Structure formats: structure tokens, C-alpha cells
Amino acid sequence: MVTLLNSCAVDKYIPEEKQLYTGAEVTIKKDSISDKIEDIESIKQELITVLKPEPNSTILGLRPGLHYYYVAQKEKPGFINRFLNKKIGKEPVYTSDVDLSITEDLIINRLENRGFFHSQVISDLIVDDTIKRSHATYTVKLDKPYxxxxxxxxxxxxxxxxxxxxxxxxxxxxxxxxxxxxxxxxxxxxxxxxxxxxxxxxxxxxxxxxxxxxxxxxxxxxxxxxxxxxxxxxxxxTPYKIRNITVYPNYSLTDNEKAYDTVTINNIDFVQGDLYFKPKRLAPYILFKDGQYYNPENSSNTSRRLGSIGNYRFVNIQYEEVDSLATDSLAYLDAKVYLSPLNKRALRAELQAVSKSNNFAGPALALTYTNRNLFKGGETLNISTNLGYESQIAGGSNTGLRSTQVGLKGELIFPRMLFPWNLDAKFSYSIPQTKVILSGDHLNRSELYSLISSSASFGYLWNANKYVTHEIYPVSLNYLRLGQTSDEFEQILTENPYLRRSFEQEFIAGLTYQFTYNELINPSKSGAFFASLGLDTAGNGLGLLGSGTSDNPDTVLGLEYAQYVRFEADLRYHFRFDHEKTLAFRLYGGYGLPYGNSDILPFSKQFFSGGPYSVRAFRIRSLGPGTYRPDDSDTNSYFDQSGDIKLEANAEYRFPLFSFFKGAFFADAGNVWLKNNNEALPGGQFTSSFIDELGIGVGTGLRIEIQTFVIRFDLATPIRKPYMPKGNRWDLNSGQYIFNFAIGYPF
Known part of the structure; x- marks a missing residue:
């Protein structure tokens, strides 16, 4: 601290005949006029914005920018001082830079813009040579407004x-x-x-x-x-009406439209050579009609809707005035829509180095094939496969565990709503997309178990406006089956019947819905809010066909099915001091209620805490439930450190360092709990003392941010451990550090 204070002491650099200008204050004289003005404070704040010049900025009373400017003027300032001057150095603002009359004119002008003509401004410059400082005062006497x-x-x-x-x-x-x-x-x-x-x-x-x-x-x-x-x-x-509408579904700069055929649908001409995009599929995206008055909202909505198809690199809408038909009362526009497509097929390969917070690390290979415009109606087919190998390289007795994973996923996206009735016209902002997803996965955890899973879903995704997104899957099917298990893993299941029950629920059939409100996409908003609410239900329809219980569960096709309701809420708020400094907050809550066939959530639907996107001072799945702590000899505790209830809170301050390197300070808190008591997980049940059972950690991070791609490194330490005895849970000097590596910001 002494070094910092010395480094920012600028008085010794100020020339003898100069005084450092520290700013100005505005006072609005209290009288019968100002007392009647309701927005007097906002007027004062507006006047403050016109004060000139602006003084050198301070941080906790210090002026590091001014300091490094002075130091850089030395004969041999050194590389670091030159660098810091280039980044944060600021030239000094002296008393001689102040012209009171100019600022008076600016204040008078601003008052006149607000209706206060003939107001008076009295200014004064106060100089203190003993401390080499000066500041200005402006006293405003308002006249009655017009x-x-x-x-x-x-x-x-x-x-x-x-x-x-x-x-x-x-x-x-x-x-x-x-x-x-x-x-x-x-x-x-x-x-x-x-x-x-x-x-x-x-x-x-x-x-x-x-x-x-x-x-x-x-x-x-x-x-x-x-x-x-x-x-x-x-x-x-003169108002304009749309007269002719022409769409070029496969446009390029070398096009010669005269050689192309024209198909007309709904008074819209579609001009293309070989059929690239079916006109009947493209017509619903065009919101302006022949004979309709020009409306820029229809134009912007049409452009956005066409861009959302995912087939086009550029969408260009141009209007041509028809001067020959113009009269004193009406004129016409010809609308032309030029659509430049992306490459129809793409193949992407990714070789990944995976490192997880549970000490598993290893290579992974992902291949994705994409076919845009599969059926010439904007359909997108994505087929992806992944192959991964991981080995637990540290962790005491855990060292040596290995796993391999093979997965295949197919996704077919229709840029329209597949429904018995045509509902596209009811969505003006964007047409809903229909998604059909099929996937299968095989996980082999050596010396423990193998797990086969598959899923199928059918649903819709659409943007209601700039900030709101809905995603609903009325059909969501999941199949999960344990394959070969080792004696060691069977012992784990025997000791924890609840864990065994979570694997026995092999079939999940239900509905999922996600609502998202996202202001974070607006970089000009200083205070941006984000909310994501999710609902996941299973077994409701199947439950109508039977009356199973957890002791005597019903089955479908010989498979025991799960019944539950699961809700989660993710709330975030970002306060941006400027375009690079942000204070980010997050609150998360999740709750799962098993019923009927189920007395516990399926394993894949349970909540867990800890890891690079959660409470970073604890390894993934190592926090909770409640005050539970596995024995040190338990090498596989991460299988059952999950729960039915989850609460988390996070705060992070993000700031620039240099170039594309960013820094952060953060604090995380959270845990998971069980709804019902589980003897195998003592202390895991949710109670009224849940706040006393939160795990808390703090840390610092480094981010490498290249445009929208972020590589994140976080180093965190726990300062509160819920599994410790009461009275000993706070530990501000634990000496334990957890390193997290991740892609993207945590919230």
C-alpha cells in the first residue's frame, strides 16, 4: 500500500506556477421558482455534464493515470512506465485550462433548451497555491420557464x-x-x-x-x-404503396435474371434457375404484400425472419421508386429481395483436450456434418458423432479410473411449425422452428459400470421479440440402462438404495419447456437482466393408464418409467460501468418433485453443485448434499453427491487487463439437498437451516477473450465448508485451491 501511495503522489511533479484543476460544482439557487420545479435534480445533473474541462480522474483519491504520464516524461522512464502511460496515462488539467465564460455559455444554452430563458449564472474559480489545487463553482439563478x-x-x-x-x-x-x-x-x-x-x-x-x-x-x-x-x-x-415484389432465392453477383424462370405465389415473383428453395416454403417469410402501404417494420421483420432460416449469408431488401406512376396523392415502390445462400454442405472436425474439475482429462474427437436446405425448404440436418477417452490423473485413491464415451446425434430443423393447422401467420416477429432430435450414447467407466442412453424429442423454438425466446418439447423420450457393473459399483448401489432407484427408472417420457428473457445481448444497456425458467415433467400421460407407486411401479413396454416435476430458475443481472467493466450477479434455484412411480429423481435429472460453472471453489459434484461428506476412502463419491433441490448465488467483477486479456474477482455460494432423508447420505435432507449449509468460495480469474470466444481460467479457494462441524465451517485460510479451466463465461 505504501508503494501504491508513493507511486500515485503527483504533487512533486506539478510545475511551480501551476495548480491542478480538480473539477467544479453546480448549485441551483433556492427560491420560489426552483422550489416549484419537480425535476430540479435532473436539471442539475444535466448541467454537470456540460462542465468544461473535465479534471483528471481519481481512484480512491489517487490519480494513477496522471502519475504515469508524469513519470513517462522523464529522460529514461523505463519500459513498464511507458507501457502504463500508453494504456492509462492522462495529461494534467491545470487552472490555466479553465475558461469560466465558455462554461457559463454552455450552462445558459442548456437552460434555454429546457425553457429557462434569461437565467443567470455566477461563476468563481477558487485557487489554493499551498496545495497546488483549484476548483470552480457555478451558481445558477433560474428564471420562470416558458x-x-x-x-x-x-x-x-x-x-x-x-x-x-x-x-x-x-x-x-x-x-x-x-x-x-x-x-x-x-x-x-x-x-x-x-x-x-x-x-x-x-x-x-x-x-x-x-x-x-x-x-x-x-x-x-x-x-x-x-x-x-x-x-x-x-x-x-406522398405515401407509397408496394406494387411488385420479386424474390431471388439463390442470388449471386453473377446472376443474370433474364435467363431464370419465374414462379408467382401470392403475387410474389420468385426468380431462380434450378430450383434451390421452394417458393411455397419461402412465401410465408415475406410480410409486405402487393398493394400494401410501405412499412419499415414489415421490411425489418421480413429480413430477420429470412435470416433466421439459417440458409443465407446475406439478406438484402431494396426498394425502387416508380416515378412514372407517381401522382400528387400516391406513389409506388417495387420491392426486390436478394438472398445469398451459404454453402449447402459443411463438415467440421474438432480435436479437443478435455480437462474436468473431477480430475478426469483426455482427448476427444467430434465430427459434425451439416446439410442446409435438405428438402429445398430451408431444412437443416446436423449429424454429429463424438469419441472421448478420459483418465483420472490425480486424486489419491481415485487415480487410474478411466472412461470411454461414444455418441451419435441427429438433429433435423424445419424453419416452420409442423402442426396440423398452419399457425405461422400468428407469429409476426419470427416463425417457430420445429426440431426433431435423436441421439444415442455409450459410456464405459472402467472398473465400475457401463451406461447406455438414448433420447428422442420433438418440439418448437421461436423468438417472441428481441429479448424473449420460447422452447417447448411436447414429446421428450429418454431411455437409460445400466450395462455391465463391477462388484465395487454394486456395493455402492447396495449401500445407497436411493442411488439404485435412480438408475432403475429406465424410461422417461414427458414434456419440457424453457422460457428465456435476455437483455445481455444489448451492449448499450448499462443494467441488463437475464431470466431463464425451465419446466420438465415426466410420466403424466403414462400415469393416467395406471396407479403405480415407488414400491410397486408401473411399466411400459416392460420398462419402469419415471414420474416427476422439475423446475429451475436462473436469474442474472449485469451492471456495466463501461463496455469493458462489468459487475455480474446470478441467482439459481432448482427443485424436483418425484411422485407416483418415483420416490427419487432419475440420476440424469438430479442437481449437482461445484465445478467451473457453479461454485468454483469445489470440484464438480463434490458439494453436498447438505452437510454430507463421503469417507476419504470412498473413491466414487461423486456418483451420489447430487440432490432434488439446488440453490446457488454468484457475484463477479470483470475488468480489462491489456489487449484481449481480461481479469475477474468472484465469490460463489451454493449447495444441493435431498427432499427426503437418505440414511446413506446423512445430513443431506433440506431443512430450515439451509443457509448455514451453503458452501462459499472466492477467487480470481483470467480470461482470453477474442471477439465472442472466451477461454477462462479460474483459481478459487473455499472459505466456508458445509461438511465441517458447526462453528468450524468458516475457514478464511484453508490453503486449498481449485483450478478451473472452461470455455465461455459462467454467467
Whole structure:
């Protein structure tokens, strides 16, 4: 700390005849006028934004940027000082850089923009040579603001006059409003937006002008008039209709459309040579129609919908004015849609080096074949296979465990809703996609067991708007079967009947639904919220055919099926100080309720805690349930450290280091619990003292961020261990460290 304070002490560098300018303050004089202004504080904050110049920034009262600037001016500053000056150095702001009159003019101008004409500003520059500092003060005396008495439109012979008049009920300007230049600008933008939706293709808000008349009043009221500037072109006041629509489904710059055939569907001409995309499949994506007034929303929605198909690299919509048919009251546009496709087929191979928090590591190979536009209707087929080998390279008695995994997955995506009735027209923002997924997987954990699993699902995915996504699978089938098991693993199942029951539920048939609200995609939003809510149910339909219990379960096709309801909620909030500094928070909760055939959730549906995307100070599946801790001699505890209930909370501060390297400080807390008591897992049941059973860890991390790709390294240490006796759970100097390697941010 002493070194830091010395490094940031800049007083010795300030020239003798100079004073460091430390900023200014604005005071609005209290009187009968300011007391009646409801938004007086916001006015003050706005005036603060125009203060010039800006002083050198401080961090906890220190000025590191100014310090490294001074040091870099030395004859031999050194490489580190030159580097830090380049990154964070700032030139000093002195008293001589301050011009009070310029800032006074800026304040007066801003007040006039808010209706406070004839206000007064008194400024003063206070200099203290003993500490080589100076600051400015600005005292503002507000004059009574001007208030809107009436707001009306100047008559015009063009149809645009009636179009504007029809929107005035939604005007931003009302009688009694204060004169406000920003509000007037917003009113022009509102009118422009509404007129564009009514077909005024060439309209521009700059064509409008406001004029005020104060001659009719003596108490600072005025009449406000909206009209057109001089020499506004007639076509800006004329609405446009769509006349001809032409779509090029397989467009390239070398195209010669004259050589292509044209197919017309719903008054839309589809021009292509060899059939690339069936016109009847593409037509529902076009929202503007022949004879319809031009509407930019229809254009942007059409572009987004076409882009969501996944077949096209570029979507370009162009409008051509038909001058020969233009009249004083109506004009026409020809719409042309150019679609440039991606390569139809793609093959991707990935050689991965897998490292997990449970000390398993090894190579993995993934191959994915993609066929876009499989049936010439935008269908996408993905076939992927993976082969992996892992060995537990550390962990005491666990060392030497091996596993191999082979998987095959097929995914067919239809860019439309496969349903008995055509519902595509009910979705304006985006057309739902239909997904059909089939997968199979074989896992062989040496010396323990082999596991065969397969799944099939059918469902829909769509965006309701920019932030909201829905994903529902009304058909979701899973089959899970234990293969060959070792005597050691059989002993584990014998000692824990609940674990055995979780593997016996071989068949899962149900419904899953996921709702996502995501503001994090908007980088300009300083406070962004994210919510993901998931519902997973199984066995409801099958349960109507029987009345099985966990002691006497029903079966289907000879397989015992699971019955449960599972809910999870993932809430996140990111506060962005700027585009690189972020404070991120996350709350997660999950709850599973087995019933009927099931007295425990299937193993694949249970919750676990710990690992690189969870509580990073604990290895994956090593936390919980509750206060349970396996014996040190138990080499396979990670199989049963899961539960029916999960709670987690995370906080992380992310900041830039240099280039594409980012840093982070974080704190994580969480655990899992069982709904019912399990004698094999003492202390695992959820109780009212769950807060006292949270595992807590802190740490620091390094991220390598290249565009949207992130490689993450986190080093964490536990400071609270729920499995320790009460009174001994806090340990701020445990000396234990967990290293996590992962791809992507944890939340």
C-alpha cells in the first residue's frame, strides 16, 4: 500500500506556477421558482455534464493515470512506465485550462433548451497555491420557464397533413409542458416513425420545424406550431404503396435474371434457375404484400425472419421508386429481395483436450456434418458423432479410473411449425422452428459400470421479440440402462438404495419447456437482466393408464418409467460501468418433485453443485448434499453427491487487463439437498437451516477473450465448508485451491 501511495503522489511533479484543476460544482439557487420545479435534480445533473474541462480522474483519491504520464516524461522512464502511460496515462488539467465564460455559455444554452430563458449564472474559480489545487463553482439563478398553452399543426394541402393529425393523440407535447428542445426533437422522431408506417417512404424528421408565438400572453406562455420547412420535396409528403415484389432465392453477383424462370405465389415473383428453395416454403417469410402501404417494420421483420432460416449469408431488401406512376396523392415502390445462400454442405472436425474439475482429462474427437436446405425448404440436418477417452490423473485413491464415451446425434430443423393447422401467420416477429432430435450414447467407466442412453424429442423454438425466446418439447423420450457393473459399483448401489432407484427408472417420457428473457445481448444497456425458467415433467400421460407407486411401479413396454416435476430458475443481472467493466450477479434455484412411480429423481435429472460453472471453489459434484461428506476412502463419491433441490448465488467483477486479456474477482455460494432423508447420505435432507449449509468460495480469474470466444481460467479457494462441524465451517485460510479451466463465461 505504501508503494501504491508513493507511486500515485503527483504533487512533486506539478510545475511551480501551476495548480491542478480538480473539477467544479453546480448549485441551483433556492427560491420560489426552483422550489416549484419537480425535476430540479435532473436539471442539475444535466448541467454537470456540460462542465468544461473535465479534471483528471481519481481512484480512491489517487490519480494513477496522471502519475504515469508524469513519470513517462522523464529522460529514461523505463519500459513498464511507458507501457502504463500508453494504456492509462492522462495529461494534467491545470487552472490555466479553465475558461469560466465558455462554461457559463454552455450552462445558459442548456437552460434555454429546457425553457429557462434569461437565467443567470455566477461563476468563481477558487485557487489554493499551498496545495497546488483549484476548483470552480457555478451558481445558477433560474428564471420562470416558458409553458406550452396550445400545440397545433399548420394546415397543408398534402395528405400528409391528415396523416400527422391522426397521430396527435399520442403526442409527446401537452398543454402545460415546459419548453423543452429535446422533447420537440422526440416529437419529430415520433411523427417520422408513425408516418413511415403509413407509407411515407421519403419522409424525414428534419423536414419538420417548430415555431412558437409568445405575443398572445404576458405570463411566459406560448403557442406552439408544427409545420414544414421551405422547399420540402413533394415526394416526402406522398405515401407509397408496394406494387411488385420479386424474390431471388439463390442470388449471386453473377446472376443474370433474364435467363431464370419465374414462379408467382401470392403475387410474389420468385426468380431462380434450378430450383434451390421452394417458393411455397419461402412465401410465408415475406410480410409486405402487393398493394400494401410501405412499412419499415414489415421490411425489418421480413429480413430477420429470412435470416433466421439459417440458409443465407446475406439478406438484402431494396426498394425502387416508380416515378412514372407517381401522382400528387400516391406513389409506388417495387420491392426486390436478394438472398445469398451459404454453402449447402459443411463438415467440421474438432480435436479437443478435455480437462474436468473431477480430475478426469483426455482427448476427444467430434465430427459434425451439416446439410442446409435438405428438402429445398430451408431444412437443416446436423449429424454429429463424438469419441472421448478420459483418465483420472490425480486424486489419491481415485487415480487410474478411466472412461470411454461414444455418441451419435441427429438433429433435423424445419424453419416452420409442423402442426396440423398452419399457425405461422400468428407469429409476426419470427416463425417457430420445429426440431426433431435423436441421439444415442455409450459410456464405459472402467472398473465400475457401463451406461447406455438414448433420447428422442420433438418440439418448437421461436423468438417472441428481441429479448424473449420460447422452447417447448411436447414429446421428450429418454431411455437409460445400466450395462455391465463391477462388484465395487454394486456395493455402492447396495449401500445407497436411493442411488439404485435412480438408475432403475429406465424410461422417461414427458414434456419440457424453457422460457428465456435476455437483455445481455444489448451492449448499450448499462443494467441488463437475464431470466431463464425451465419446466420438465415426466410420466403424466403414462400415469393416467395406471396407479403405480415407488414400491410397486408401473411399466411400459416392460420398462419402469419415471414420474416427476422439475423446475429451475436462473436469474442474472449485469451492471456495466463501461463496455469493458462489468459487475455480474446470478441467482439459481432448482427443485424436483418425484411422485407416483418415483420416490427419487432419475440420476440424469438430479442437481449437482461445484465445478467451473457453479461454485468454483469445489470440484464438480463434490458439494453436498447438505452437510454430507463421503469417507476419504470412498473413491466414487461423486456418483451420489447430487440432490432434488439446488440453490446457488454468484457475484463477479470483470475488468480489462491489456489487449484481449481480461481479469475477474468472484465469490460463489451454493449447495444441493435431498427432499427426503437418505440414511446413506446423512445430513443431506433440506431443512430450515439451509443457509448455514451453503458452501462459499472466492477467487480470481483470467480470461482470453477474442471477439465472442472466451477461454477462462479460474483459481478459487473455499472459505466456508458445509461438511465441517458447526462453528468450524468458516475457514478464511484453508490453503486449498481449485483450478478451473472452461470455455465461455459462467454467467
Amino acid at each position: 409553458i406550452v398553452e396550445t400545440y397545433q399543426i399548420d394546415p397543408d394541402s398534402f395528405p400528409v397533413y391528415n396523416a400527422i393529425k391522426s397521430t396527435m393523440e399520442r403526442s409527446f407535447i401537452k398543454k402545460g409542458d415546459r419548453f423543452d428542445l429535446d422533447r420537440f426533437k422526440a416529437e419529430r422522431e415520433r411523427i417520422n416513425f408513425e408516418l413511415k408506417r403509413k407509407g411515407y417512404y421519403n419522409f424525414n424528421p428534419d423536414f419538420l420545424i417548430f415555431e412558437s408565438d409568445t405575443n398572445q400572453y404576458k405570463n411566459k406562455r406560448f403557442d406552439l406550431y408544427l409545420g414544414f420547412k421551405e422547399n420540402v420535396p413533394a415526394k416526402a409528403k
